[in-house]
Amino acid sequence: MAAARVRSGGRPTLEEVAARAGVGRGTASRVINGSPRVSAQTREAVEAAVAELGYVPNRAARALAGNRTDAIALVVPESETRFFAEPYFSDIVRGVGAALADTEMQLLLTLAGNDRERRRLAQYLTAHRVDGVLLVSVHADDPLPDLLEQLGMPSVISGRRHAAETLPSVDSDNFEGARAAVDHFIARGRRSIATITGRLDVYGAQRRLDGYRKAIASAGLDPDERLIAPADFSEESGARAMRELLARRPDVDAVFAASDVMAAGARQVLRESGRRIPDDVALIGFDDSAVARHMDPPLTSVRQPIEEMGRVMAAVLLQEIAQHHEGRTEERPRIVLPTELVIRESS
Amino acid sequence: MAAARVRSGGRPTLEEVAARAGVGRGTASRVINGSPRVSAQTREAVEAAVAELGYVPNRAARALAGNRTDAIALVVPESETRFFAEPYFSDIVRGVGAALADTEMQLLLTLAGNDRERRRLAQYLTAHRVDGVLLVSVHADDPLPDLLEQLGMPSVISGRRHAAETLPSVDSDNFEGARAAVDHFIARGRRSIATITGRLDVYGAQRRLDGYRKAIASAGLDPDERLIAPADFSEESGARAMRELLARRPDVDAVFAASDVMAAGARQVLRESGRRIPDDVALIGFDDSAVARHMDPPLTSVRQPIEEMGRVMAAVLLQEIAQHHEGRTEERPRIVLPTELVIRESS
DNA sequence: ACACTTCTTGGGAGCGCTCCCAAGACTACG
DNA sequence: CGTAGTCTTGGGAGCGCTCCCAAGAAGTGT
Numbered sequence: 001m002a003a004a005r006v007r008s009g010g011r012p013t014l015e016e017v018a019a020r021a022g023v024g025r026g027t028a029s030r031v032i033n034g035s036p037r038v039s040a041q042t043r044e045a046v047e048a049a050v051a052e053l054g055y056v057p058n059r060a061a062r063a064l065a066g067n068r069t070d071a072i073a074l075v076v077p078e079s080e081t082r083f084f085a086e087p088y089f090s091d092i093v094r095g096v097g098a099a100l101a102d103t104e105m106q107l108l109l110t111l112a113g114n115d116r117e118r119r120r121l122a123q124y125l126t127a128h129r130v131d132g133v134l135l136v137s138v139h140a141d142d143p144l145p146d147l148l149e150q151l152g153m154p155s156v157i158s159g160r161r162h163a164a165e166t167l168p169s170v171d172s173d174n175f176e177g178a179r180a181a182v183d184h185f186i187a188r189g190r191r192s193i194a195t196i197t198g199r200l201d202v203y204g205a206q207r208r209l210d211g212y213r214k215a216i217a218s219a220g221l222d223p224d225e226r227l228i229a230p231a232d233f234s235e236e237s238g239a240r241a242m243r244e245l246l247a248r249r250p251d252v253d254a255v256f257a258a259s260d261v262m263a264a265g266a267r268q269v270l271r272e273s274g275r276r277i278p279d280d281v282a283l284i285g286f287d288d289s290a291v292a293r294h295m296d297p298p299l300t301s302v303r304q305p306i307e308e309m310g311r312v313m314a315a316v317l318l319q320e321i322a323q324h325h326e327g328r329t330e331e332r333p334r335i336v337l338p339t340e341l342v343i344r345e346s347s
Numbered sequence: 348m349a350a351a352r353v354r355s356g357g358r359p360t361l362e363e364v365a366a367r368a369g370v371g372r373g374t375a376s377r378v379i380n381g382s383p384r385v386s387a388q389t390r391e392a393v394e395a396a397v398a399e400l401g402y403v404p405n406r407a408a409r410a411l412a413g414n415r416t417d418a419i420a421l422v423v424p425e426s427e428t429r430f431f432a433e434p435y436f437s438d439i440v441r442g443v444g445a446a447l448a449d450t451e452m453q454l455l456l457t458l459a460g461n462d463r464e465r466r467r468l469a470q471y472l473t474a475h476r477v478d479g480v481l482l483v484s485v486h487a488d489d490p491l492p493d494l495l496e497q498l499g500m501p502s503v504i505s506g507r508r509h510a511a512e513t514l515p516s517v518d519s520d521n522f523e524g525a526r527a528a529v530d531h532f533i534a535r536g537r538r539s540i541a542t543i544t545g546r547l548d549v550y551g552a553q554r555r556l557d558g559y560r561k562a563i564a565s566a567g568l569d570p571d572e573r574l575i576a577p578a579d580f581s582e583e584s585g586a587r588a589m590r591e592l593l594a595r596r597p598d599v600d601a602v603f604a605a606s607d608v609m610a611a612g613a614r615q616v617l618r619e620s621g622r623r624i625p626d627d628v629a630l631i632g633f634d635d636s637a638v639a640r641h642m643d644p645p646l647t648s649v650r651q652p653i654e655e656m657g658r659v660m661a662a663v664l665l666q667e668i669a670q671h672h673e674g675r676t677e678e679r680p681r682i683v684l685p686t687e688l689v690i691r692e693s694s
Numbered sequence: 695a696c697a698c699t700t701c702t703t704g705g706g707a708g709c710g711c712t713c714c715c716a717a718g719a720c721t722a723c724g
Numbered sequence: 725c726g727t728a729g730t731c732t733t734g735g736g737a738g739c740g741c742t743c744c745c746a747a748g749a750a751g752t753g754t
Binding site: 011054056057058059060061062063064069071074078087089090093094097098101106107108109110111113123124126127129264289290291294295296 | 358401403404405406407408409410411416418421434436437440441444445448453454455456457458460470471473474475476611636637638641642643
Binding site: 013014025026029057060062063064 | 739740741742743744
C-alpha cells in the first residue's frame with residue numbers, strides 16, 4: 001500500500017503521514033522536528049507512519065515556509081590553480097563534510113571566478129539560497145567577505161585577509177610554523193638561513209615571513225635582507241628566487257620556502273648549482289603535500305591541519321547560523337590551529 | 348524606495364516586481380523565465396523593475412512550485428582516500444563547475460561513506476532534493492547506481508562498473524592509454540616489460556591490464572604471466588609488487604604501473620636494488636599527477652583528461668535531466684575520452 | 695465541585711513561485 | 725463590418741511545509 005502510493009506518483013507528504021498516524025498535520029510536523037510538546041504515544045504513532053511510508057520531508061517546502069535553506073556554500077576561487085593543485089581543497093572538503101555529516105545541512109560548492117562574478121555571487125547567496133558561507137583562499141582585496149558581512153550573512157573565512165580580520169576565521173599558525181622550521185635549521189647548526197616567501201599580500205605568507213624573522217632575531221643571527229627572496233607560491237618563482245639567493249649570498253646553507261612547490265623549484269636550482277641537499281644546503285617547505293613526500297630527498301615540511309580546519313570552519317559556521325537565527329551576535333571566533341614540522345631528509 | 352524595501356526585511360518578490368512594472372504576476376514570471384509569449388515592451392518594463400529592485404528569484408519557492416530543484420549532486424565516496432590524494436577530485440570539480448557556470452544549476456557535494464549510508468542516500472536524493480546525480484569513483488558492487496536507476500533519477504557515472512554499464516557514463520580510454528605506454532617501451536627497444544596493476548575489481552584497472560596484454564601480444568613478445576604483478580593503487584603495494592617482479596624476472600627492463608603512486612613505490616624498490624631509471628629499467632605511471640612531475644627522474648605517465656571528464660559528465664547529466672522532464676528516454680550516452688602519454692625522463 | 699493552569703492538539707494562514715485557464719486586445723479575412 | 729483566430733495578459737489554485745492561535749484535555753489547588 002505504501003509502495004502503491006509511492007508508485008502512484010509523488011512521494012508521501014506530511015499530510016499523508018499525519019493521516020496515517022491519525023493525527024493532525026501540526027502534530028506530525030512537531031514530531032518530525034523533534035519538538036518536546038508531543039506525548040510519547042503520539043510521537044510513536046507518527047514515527048511509525050514515517051517509517052512505513054518512507055517519508056522524507058520536502059526541502060523546498062521547508063525552506064519556503066521556514067525561511068531557511070539548511071544549506072551552506074563553500075566558495076572557492078576557481079582562478080587559484082595553486083589552490084587546486086594541492087590536496088588542500090580535498091582536505092578542506094573532507095573536513096567540512098565530516099562536520100556536516102550528522103546534520104541536515106547540505107554543502108553547496110560554488111566556484112567563483114573574478115571579482116565581478118564574486119560581487120554578483122553575494123546577491124545570489126543572500127537571496128535565500130544558503131544559510132551561511134565558507135570562504136576559502138581569499139585574497140586581501142576580495143570584495144566578497146565585506147559584502148557578505150554587510151548583508152548579514154553568517155560566514156567563516158579560512159585564513160585571514162589581514163591582522164584585523166573582522167569575520168570569524170579559522171587559520172593555521174603560520175607564524176609558529178615558520179619559526180619552528182627556522183629554529184630547526186638553527187638547532188642543526190645552520191647559520192646562513194634564507195627564506196623564499198609567498199605573495200605577501202596573502203596574510204599567511206606575511207606571517208610566515210614574520211616567523212622567519214622572529215626566529216633569526218631570537219637566535220641572534222644577522223638579519224640580512226639579502227636572505228629574503230620574494231616569490232609567488234609557484235614552482236618557477238621558487239626557482240627564480242633561489243637563483244637570486246645564490247647570487248647574493250653564495251654561502252647560504254639553509255632555505256625555508258613558504259610552500260612545498262616553491263621548495264621544489266628551489267631544489268632544482270640548488271641541484272643545478274652542484275649543491276647537495278641537505279649536506280650543502282638544507283631545505284624546508286610548507287604544506288606537507290604529496291610533493292614533499294615524493295621529492296628527492298624527501299622534503300622536511302610544515303604541516304597544516306587542513307582537514308581539521310575544514311571541520312572547525314563548519315562547526316563555527318553552524319554556530320554562527322544558530323546565533324543568527326536567535327538574533328544574538330556574540331564574539332567573532334578567531335581560531336588558530338597549530339602546525340607541525342614534519343622532518344624528513346632534506347634538513 | 349527600492350532600498351527602503353530591501354532594508355525593510357525581505358528581498359523583493361515577484362509580486363513586487365510585477366507591481367513596479369505595472370504588470371501581473373504571471374507576466375513577470377514569463378519574462379523572468381524567458382518565455383517568448385511576451386511583448387517586447389512589457390519585457391523591458393519587467394526587466395527594468397528587476398534591475399531596480401535587485402530581484403533574485405526565491406529558489407525554494409521555485410522548487411516547490413515547479414517540482415524541480417535546479418540542483419545536482421556530486422556523490423563522492425569519502426572512504427576512498429586514494430581518490431582524494433590525487434588532484435583527480437579537484438579537477439573533476441573544476442570541470443563540473445565550468446560546465447555549470449552559465450546554468451542556474453547548483454552543485455551539491457555529498458560525501459557518502461559506507462554502503463549503508465549510500466543506500467539511505469538514494470532516499471534523500473530522490474526526495475525532491477536534486478534533479479540529477481554525478482557518481483564518481485564507484486566500485487563494482489556499489490548499490491547506489493542501481494538504486495538511482497530504479498528510482499528514475501537521472502545519473503551519470505565516471506568510469507564504469509563493468510563492461511556492460513547501464514548508466515550513462517564518461518570514462519577515459521584506459522585500454523589505449525596502457526597500450527600506448529607499452530608501445531612506447533617497445534619502440535625504445537625494451538623487451539621484458541612488466542606491469543603493476545591496480546585493484547582489478549575496478550573496471551579501469553582491468554582495462555589497463557587488457558591494454559598491456561594487447562600491446563605485448565601485438566608486438567609478438569612473450570606474454571609471461573610472471574611479468575604481471577597485482578597491487579591495489581597504494582604506494583606500498585606498488586613497492587611490494589616491484590619486489591615480486593624483481594624476484595621472478597630479474598631481467599625486467601621496463602615497468603608500466605597503473606598509477607603514478609604505485610610507480611613511486613616501484614621506483615623506490617628499483618633504486619634500492621641498484622637499478623638506474625631509465626638506463627636499466629624504464630618506468631611509466633598513470634594519471635600524470637603532481638607526483639609524476641616531481642619524481643626523480645620525472646615520470647613518464649598516461650594523462651587522463653580529468654577536467655574534461657567533469658565537464659562532459661555535467662553536460663551529459665544536464666541532457667539527461669532535460670530528457671527526463673520531457674518524458675523522453677533516449678539512448679544512454681557512453682563516452683570515452685582519449686588519454687595521452689606524457690613523456691618525461693623515466694622512459 | 696469549581697476556577698485556573700499546563701499540556702496537547704488541529705488546522706488556518708501564508709511562504710513565493712509556476713502552471714494554466716479564461717478574458718481582453720488585435721489582426722486577418724470574407 | 726462581423727467572425728474567427730492569434731497574441732498577451734491577469735490572477736486563481738496549489739506546491740508541502742512551518743508558525744501560531746485557539747480549543748479541548750488533563751491536572752492542581754482549595
